[in-house]
Amino acid sequence: MNNNNYLEDFITRSTYHSNAIEGSTLTYAETYAILFNDNSFKISGREPREIYEAINHKKAMNVLFEKLKSDDLELNEEFIKKINETINQDIRDTKGYRKVSVMIKGSDDIPPKPEQLNNLMMYFVYNYNHNETKDIFEKIAGFHIEFEHIHPFEDGNGRTGRLLINFELLKNNIPPIVIPKEERTKYFELLRSKDITALASWLKxxxxxxxxxxxxxxxSNS
Structure with missing residues (x-):
């Protein structure tokens, strides 16, 4: 991740595809222009929310990169909340876990009630950190499926969860992923099926x- 050209490419693709999965209509070129101040490209007729979503996703990636530079690489609730808070900045004024019941778009899965979240998330993070599964992709796939089921936040659970996948991969010196918007249906089907092995294989x-x-x-830089 030390190659600046690659980093710019990765941040743009990650932001574009992750937001598009959630319904953003920004084009790739518009996303790049917003993230890297390309004033030669004019953006018009877009909802402010979509622009904030792009900006915030990049900010959340920077939060992730900063933690990777720190001495504390263990996943914790504070970090998860920080990622989600950054994603929702200037869009939704909510901090911490949700205080209302939610539904998962396109799924029959019913997330836990708000009053269950503090205990659930505490055990969820503890169990992940003490999970001795040797296959890192299976470990991360199980984590992602469970996180999206819990749906701990009012908004931004998918974006938060996908960033956490990359935090765990990069922490283990494994190349990150970009889930293409074109494979949105496959991605949601894997989450619905809760098939850890199949999701792990795809992540790899x-x-x-x-x-x-x-x-x-x-x-190309050598």
């Missing part, structure tokens, strides 16, 4: 593709 496939992309950027 996406990470392997990203490794090839990183190598391409590195070779």
């Amino acid at each position: 496939e996406l990470s392997d593709k990203e490794k090839e992309r990183i190598e391409l950027f590195n070779s």
